[in-house]
Each structure stands twice: as structure tokens, then as C-alpha cells.
Amino acid sequence: MRTRSGLSPRFTGILLIIIALALSGESSIAQEGRKYVVKDPFQVAEYLTGTVFRAGLTLEGNLAAGYAWVILKKSEYQDIWRQPNHVKVVRTRTLSKKDAQFVGSLVRKVADFQIPWYVENLPALPPGSDVAFTVMDYLIDKYSSPARELAPLIAEGGRVSEVSQIFKDAAGRDNLSSNFVYTVQVGKERRSHVLASRNFAIKIK
Incomplete structure (x- = not known):
């Protein structure tokens, strides 16, 4: 059985689903x-x-x-x-x-x-x-000295090899804000830094 347009009901249904998804606000x-x-x-x-x-x-x-x-x-x-x-x-x-x-x-x-x-x-x-x-992020630019130390390493071609999320501050006290430890590796050299944040978390890959 085909519709007046010559399309089968099954194909028409699939087409309508595709159109609905396209109009649902998703973009690619x-x-x-x-x-x-x-x-x-x-x-x-x-x-x-x-x-x-x-x-x-x-x-x-x-x-x-x-x-x-x-x-x-x-x-x-x-x-x-x-x-x-x-x-x-x-x-x-x-x-x-x-x-x-x-x-x-x-x-x-x-x-x-x-x-x-x-x-x-x-x-x-x-x-x-x-x-x-x-x-x-302004947190990197204005407030984070660890991030400033990471910058030249990354600019030299270094890569962040590890990212760990912790919930303690530099003194070892519990910290409800997310803190991230970044390990940057340039050749054989590895440096780790704690980057603390409240509303902002920086992910460097």
C-alpha cells in the first residue's frame, strides 16, 4: 500500500521521525x-x-x-x-x-x-x-598561579597526561569544591599542579 505521494506508509513514518528529530532543536x-x-x-x-x-x-x-x-x-x-x-x-x-x-x-x-x-x-x-x-577562563588568567606554570610547558609541546579530581585543598582539608590535579609531561619531565575551582573547572586535554 502506498500513499498519494507514492511512498509506503513505513517509509513515510520513518521520514516523519527524521524530520521531527531534525526540528527538535538538536544540531550537529x-x-x-x-x-x-x-x-x-x-x-x-x-x-x-x-x-x-x-x-x-x-x-x-x-x-x-x-x-x-x-x-x-x-x-x-x-x-x-x-x-x-x-x-x-x-x-x-x-x-x-x-x-x-x-x-x-x-x-x-x-x-x-x-x-x-x-x-x-x-x-x-x-x-x-x-x-x-x-x-x-578568567580563573586561569587572573587567579591561578598553577595554571600560569602549566602554560609554558604546554606551549613547548607538553601534554597533560593525567587529570585527577580530588576533594581536598592544598593543606589536605576537605574541600567541597572540585579540585583537579594536572600532570604535564614534556619529554621525561613531569610536573603536577592542583587547580582549585568553585564554579569553574578547567579541563586540559
């Missing part, structure tokens, strides 16, 4: 054949390639939690570290009209909701434009 960005489905409007998909350094900023607000992925090239890392506005285009990639609009609105939502001072120089995202963005 493809990267090297992999597909990232974003269900939460406060999640930013990682969609750039050719990077040397990656960092994720976890925003834990009272009303929503989300992820803003930071993608930096090693040669530009030190310059971004010293910038006051925390937003810079570091790598270009052609985005489709849908993806450009999605990423642009998503970053603005995250920034307006949590960190409006990060988007002073956020570039406009016209459909089809080549664009990327970076967001550096």
Missing part, C-alpha cells in the same frame, strides 16, 4: 567524518582540526551547565594568554549557513548567560563565513 557539526550531536544549547561542539592544544571550559551555573571548547594553535597560545578580552579567531574553517548561525547564536547564549566580558571582540558569523573562536 561534522568533523573528519565524525558527527557531534549537540542536545543542550549550552554545549559547544568541538569542530576544528589541526590543533596542537585543546582546553575545555566547564561552566557550572545555578540554572544550566555547559561546555565551551577552546581550540588554540601552539604558535598563538602565548599571545592569547596575554589578551584581556579572551576572544580571538585562531583558525578558520568553512562553515555551512546552518552551522555558522548555530555556533554564533550558541556562543552568544553561553557568553551572555555566564561570561559577557568574554565576547567584546567576538566576530560576527555571517552565513558561510570562515570563523573560529576561543574562550579562556
Whole structure:
């Protein structure tokens, strides 16, 4: 049995399900054949390639939690570290009209909701434009001396080989805030640091 359009009811049903899913608010960005489905409007998909350094900023607000992925090239890392506005285009990639609009609105939502001072120089995202963005957490830039010590190691090509979550401060006292221990390895050299946070947790991969 076929419908007036010539399609079978089963195929029509599958097609309607696909359309419903497409209209349900989920968005995706493809990267090297992999597909990232974003269900939460406060999640930013990682969609750039050719990077040397990656960092994720976890925003834990009272009303929503989300992820803003930071993608930096090693040669530009030190310059971004010293910038006051925390937003810079570091790598270009052609985005489709849908993806450009999605990423642009998503970053603005995250920034307006949590960190409006990060988007002073956020570039406009016209459909089809080549664009990327970076967001550096103010906790790293202003308050964290361990993070400052990690910066040159990572800039030299080091990688964070271990990330452990603990619930004690430097003095060994219980700390309800999440603390992360980062072990950075450059060649045979390994250094570990405790990075404490309350509302922000920095993940460096």
C-alpha cells in the first residue's frame, strides 16, 4: 500500500521521525567524518582540526551547565594568554549557513548567560563565513598561579597526561569544591599542579 505521494506508509513514518528529530532543536557539526550531536544549547561542539592544544571550559551555573571548547594553535597560545578580552579567531574553517548561525547564536547564549566580558571582540558569523573562536577562563588568567606554570610547558609541546579530581585543598582539608590535579609531561619531565575551582573547572586535554 502506498500513499498519494507514492511512498509506503513505513517509509513515510520513518521520514516523519527524521524530520521531527531534525526540528527538535538538536544540531550537529561534522568533523573528519565524525558527527557531534549537540542536545543542550549550552554545549559547544568541538569542530576544528589541526590543533596542537585543546582546553575545555566547564561552566557550572545555578540554572544550566555547559561546555565551551577552546581550540588554540601552539604558535598563538602565548599571545592569547596575554589578551584581556579572551576572544580571538585562531583558525578558520568553512562553515555551512546552518552551522555558522548555530555556533554564533550558541556562543552568544553561553557568553551572555555566564561570561559577557568574554565576547567584546567576538566576530560576527555571517552565513558561510570562515570563523573560529576561543574562550579562556578568567580563573586561569587572573587567579591561578598553577595554571600560569602549566602554560609554558604546554606551549613547548607538553601534554597533560593525567587529570585527577580530588576533594581536598592544598593543606589536605576537605574541600567541597572540585579540585583537579594536572600532570604535564614534556619529554621525561613531569610536573603536577592542583587547580582549585568553585564554579569553574578547567579541563586540559
